[in-house]
């Protein structure tokens with residue numbers, strides 16, 4: 087088996103090719119060809135002696151519920167969901183895990199007895215990877231999230247608040263998403279010190295000031311995915327005492343934020359660690375047993 091596997095189309099779900107081992111798990115997104123999840127999950131399946139293969143399937147926006155129906159009929163056991171389908175997936179499952187409901191997105195589906203169970207593993211994966219990278223707990227940190235209004239940002243901010251974080255600064259380019267997030271958060275966490283920086287606030291001087299009161303900076307925007315992306319932070323804004331967590335990763339290179347962090351002497355980690363740990367939590371939902379983390383890590387490292 088090629089652990090990377092080619093990618094398949096939505097139409098192919100109607101009559102899925104017979105593979106060896108059989109395709110039983112998939113990641114859906116649009117685009118999807120860049121996904122490194124097969125290189126992480128296929129070695130894990132082999133290591134655990136599970137007769138199943140993990141594949142990538144490109145699914146267009148608006149077709150997630152239909153794709154889930156086709157996966158169920160094709161005998162799949164589980165699905166990972168990536169950009170831009172995590173909100174659509176929330177509406178398309180039969181049973182929603184309470185954490186996924188709170189985090190507002192589904193990135194993992196388990197199919198059991200013909201029913202679709204929706205989970206979010208980005209939040210728990212974030213906590214595990216934070217601990218592994220920095221040996222810290224989010225409850226002890228003042229946290230600033232860039233891109234707090236996106237799917238990943240929302241999951242991380244809700245998970246941080248649930249885990250006891252008391253100081254959150256949320257930054258987003260567009261303002262309306264942050265206003266409604268704040269309205270949701272305030273009654274749930276009355277002791278949370280919440281600062282919102284929106285739209286015009288996202289300028290160098292404001293960000294520099296906010297970083298003076300920050301321990302952990304998380305980039306949950308998509309900035310850094312493309313070579314041509316503007317930097318998420320002004321040059322020189324990172325201090326050596328900061329912990330920098332970039333949810334973005336780049337195969338074969340570092341993101342601009344990780345470069346800035348390294349130059350400032352700050353400790354940092356990129357989105358590979360989140361990819362690994364959220365994948366391990368997905369594996370646990372599908373197979374109800376611990377994931378072979380080091381096998382998955384080696385698979386990812388080989389892929390990049």
Ligand SMILES: NC(=O)c1ccc[n+]([C@@H]2O[C@H](COP(=O)([O-])OP(=O)(O)OC[C@H]3O[C@@H](n4cnc5c(N)ncnc54)[C@H](OP(=O)(O)O)[C@@H]3O)[C@@H](O)[C@H]2O)c1
Nearest residue numbers: 233235236237238239259260306307308333334357360361
């Ligand atoms: N490593 C992992 O396992 C993992 C897991 C989840 C996500 N991620 C990464 O996290 C990133 C965000 O994913 P997502 O699912 O949250 O996407 P999303 O829902 O589309 O949200 C994108 C976020 O980025 C912001 N943004 C986009 N372009 C921007 C720009 N030019 N300037 C400022 N802000 C900008 C958006 O702001 P507006 O609200 O103003 O549009 C929004 O807050 C992606 O790069 C994804 O690959 C990684």
